[in-house]
Amino acid sequence: MTHPHDSGPAATDLLALLPAPRLAPYVKAASGDPSVALSLYEWSSRMASAAFEDVGHLEVLFRETLDRALQAHYRESDVGIPWFLLPTPGGAQVVAAIDIVRARLRAQGRETRDQIVAGLSFGFWSGIVGPKYDDLWRRAIHRAFPKGNGTRKQISTAIEHVRKLRNRLAHHDSMANVDIPFEIRRVYDLAGFIHPDAKSWLETFSRAMDVYAQRPAPAQDTVVVPARDAWPFYEEHKAYVCQPGRSFRPVERIAFYADQEIKPDVPRISHRRDDVEWTEAAASRLEGSDNRDDRKIATIIQKTLADGWTEGSRQVFLLSRRGDASHRALVSALPHETGGRGSAFVQRQRYVSLHALEIAQSTRDLVGPSSG
Numbered sequence: 001m002t003h004p005h006d007s008g009p010a011a012t013d014l015l016a017l018l019p020a021p022r023l024a025p026y027v028k029a030a031s032g033d034p035s036v037a038l039s040l041y042e043w044s045s046r047m048a049s050a051a052f053e054d055v056g057h058l059e060v061l062f063r064e065t066l067d068r069a070l071q072a073h074y075r076e077s078d079v080g081i082p083w084f085l086l087p088t089p090g091g092a093q094v095v096a097a098i099d100i101v102r103a104r105l106r107a108q109g110r111e112t113r114d115q116i117v118a119g120l121s122f123g124f125w126s127g128i129v130g131p132k133y134d135d136l137w138r139r140a141i142h143r144a145f146p147k148g149n150g151t152r153k154q155i156s157t158a159i160e161h162v163r164k165l166r167n168r169l170a171h172h173d174s175m176a177n178v179d180i181p182f183e184i185r186r187v188y189d190l191a192g193f194i195h196p197d198a199k200s201w202l203e204t205f206s207r208a209m210d211v212y213a214q215r216p217a218p219a220q221d222t223v224v225v226p227a228r229d230a231w232p233f234y235e236e237h238k239a240y241v242c243q244p245g246r247s248f249r250p251v252e253r254i255a256f257y258a259d260q261e262i263k264p265d266v267p268r269i270s271h272r273r274d275d276v277e278w279t280e281a282a283a284s285r286l287e288g289s290d291n292r293d294d295r296k297i298a299t300i301i302q303k304t305l306a307d308g309w310t311e312g313s314r315q316v317f318l319l320s321r322r323g324d325a326s327h328r329a330l331v332s333a334l335p336h337e338t339g340g341r342g343s344a345f346v347q348r349q350r351y352v353s354l355h356a357l358e359i360a361q362s363t364r365d366l367v368g369p370s371s372g
Contacts, residue, residue: 094128245315
């Protein structure tokens with residue numbers, strides 16, 4: 001494969017002009033190749049830019065739907081006063097934020113209603129669906145998300161994930177180890193809670209996945225997880241469940257390490273969902289959904305609760321099974337050849353490629369850094 005920077009010395013000279021800590025994830029992902037590392041660094045910038053476009057459009061949609069719901073609730077067109085200048089539940093923070101924006105706009109001669117709404121920060125709009133505004137949610141804000149499940153937690157959790165992604169993009173963090181497809185789907189899903197057309201619009205014009213496909217150093221596509229319990233769970237449920245918020249690099253598949261071997265099945269991830277409410281009530285809601293993934297998750301919740309699992313929240317990966325076109329299975333399990341007495345191939349999770357798994361005779365043949 002050729003890269004824009006075929007001259008090793010030129011790439012090395014360019015890399016020397018940039019901060020070493022900033023370049024470290026790119027050099028690591030490129031296995032030390034300076035040309036590939038520089039191409040990956042450039043790709044990361046393009047990727048961040050494309051993702052930020054989607055987040056920016058969502059921010060406008062999010063702000064607009066909240067503003068409309070509040071206008072309607074406070075009968076703004078009848079009383080002739082913007083909702084944010086009226087007493088609102090939890091209004092102390094609202095007043096303070098509005099005053100700051102108004103003072104800035106007044107100094108610029110631009111103090112209009114629309115400019116005030118647009119001038120409020122993303123933090124303000126994401127915060128207004130937080131627990132401090134629970135009363136306002138019940139009275140008005142829930143109407144801003146007619147396609148959600150009606151709970152404030154669903155929206156506040158979703159916007160918090162988008163806010164974290166937005167911060168990474170704004171601070172020019174590396175995209176090399178960000179699961180872009182998963183994060184972008186979260187943006188689309190939140191738009192879908194507002195209106196299905198909003199989700200379709202973002203999906204149609206977004207260039208994020210096109211840029212993602214241009215990554216010069218393909219990510220290791222399979223995560224190997226310790227699976228003493230996870231392997232039999234997969235065999236029964238065709239899923240993997242772990243704690244909420246656990247981070248993963250961009251991967252397409254999961255492999256299972258148990259009984260001192262990597263099991264032969266390497267299923268493809270068909271759906272990933274974080275912060276799943278693990279309760280009978282949530283299972284009942286999901287069971288009645290038209291979405292097939294919702295119904296699958298409902299079944300898993302019901303069965304595990306019946307088996308004694310505690311309520312809470314979890315992260316779920318729905319996985320392929322033998323017979324599916326996307327499923328892969330090794331010729332046989334890969335035995336673990338220990339590097340020392342009592343050592344395990346994976347402690348928390350480890351990343352490899354499907355190709356490496358397919359040609360390996362044992363874990364000794366696998367390369368790829370471990371990840372905690």
